[in-house]
Amino acid sequence: xxxxxxxxxxxxxxxxxxxxxxxxxxxxxxxxxxxxxxxxxxxxxxxxxxxxxxxxxxxxxxxxxxxxxxxxxxxxxxxxxxxxxxxxxxxxxxxxxxxxxxxxxxxxxxxxxxx
Amino acid sequence: xxxxxxxxxxxxxxxxxxxxxxxxxxxxxxxxxxxxxxxxxxxxxxxxxxxxxxxxxxxxxxxxxxxxxxxxxxxxxxxxxxxxxxxxxxxxxxxxxxxxxxxxxxxxxxxxxx
Numbered sequence: 407x408x409x410x411x412x413x414x415x416x417x418x419x420x421x422x423x424x425x426x427x428x429x430x431x432x433x434x435x436x437x438x439x440x441x442x443x444x445x446x447x448x449x450x451x452x453x454x455x456x457x458x459x460x461x462x463x464x465x466x467x468x469x470x471x472x473x474x475x476x477x478x479x480x481x482x483x484x485x486x487x488x489x490x491x492x493x494x495x496x497x498x499x500x501x502x503x504x505x506x507x508x509x510x511x512x513x514x515x516x517x518x519x520x521x
Numbered sequence: 522x523x524x525x526x527x528x529x530x531x532x533x534x535x536x537x538x539x540x541x542x543x544x545x546x547x548x549x550x551x552x553x554x555x556x557x558x559x560x561x562x563x564x565x566x567x568x569x570x571x572x573x574x575x576x577x578x579x580x581x582x583x584x585x586x587x588x589x590x591x592x593x594x595x596x597x598x599x600x601x602x603x604x605x606x607x608x609x610x611x612x613x614x615x616x617x618x619x620x621x622x623x624x625x626x627x628x629x630x631x632x633x634x635x
Contacts, residue, residue, distance in 0.1 A: 410564070439622065448610075448625055448626070448627045448628055449565070449610065449625040449628075451622055451623070451624075454622055462622065497564050497565075499564070509555050509557075509567030509570065510565075510567070510623065511566075511567075512564025512565050512566065513564050514562065514563055514564050515562075515563075515564050
């Protein structure tokens with residue numbers, strides 16, 4: 407298995423532009439998580455899905471952020487319009503063990519820079 | 522509200538020394554405590570985990586100590602090696618709660634000097 411695949415690895419965009427981050431979870435994993443990592447706030451959970459359905463989006467910072475999971479093998483995180491304070495590394499992770507004892511598998515992340 | 526507090530933020534240890542990272546949690550409903558290791562440019566990876574019904578768990582050079590009454594747990598890296606240089610995150614979750622979403626500590630950057 408190739409693991410959790412995220413694209414792009416790096417994204418530089420101008421303030422006000424729309425940004426779309428993509429994630430392919432491990433096949434068979436029924437939970438998908440989006441995290442944001444910054445020096446100031448560490449790892450923050452933004453939203454997670456179970457069987458493609460959003461379960462908890464309380465971590466989404468504001469309406470400029472949206473996430474979708476149209477099928478079991480693909481998810482997107484969209485920021486529109488983007489702002490410099492959105493600059494961070496965004497991680498996608500997936501999990502399947504209902505007890506969570508095998509832990510999450512994280513992707514390598516997308517480093518977003520908004521200028 | 523930070524539910525898992527981690528310290529120190531960074532530490533430097535000589536090769537062969539012991540690295541110790543501490544975490545404290547607030548939510549007594551947490552019942553699973555994993556540690557993640559992150560190398561630069563990579564996502565965090567599960568290192569070792571413990572449940573509160575045991576006080577210690579050891580895997581190779583990595584040991585978790587757990588103090589339920591104090592709501593604290595720690596990671597000890599014995600015989601630290603330069604390859605252990607990474608950022609370590611403690612985390613906590615409630616097993617069987619929907620999604621088992623993890624709450625992470627702030628991370629500790631460990632540098633092992635040769």
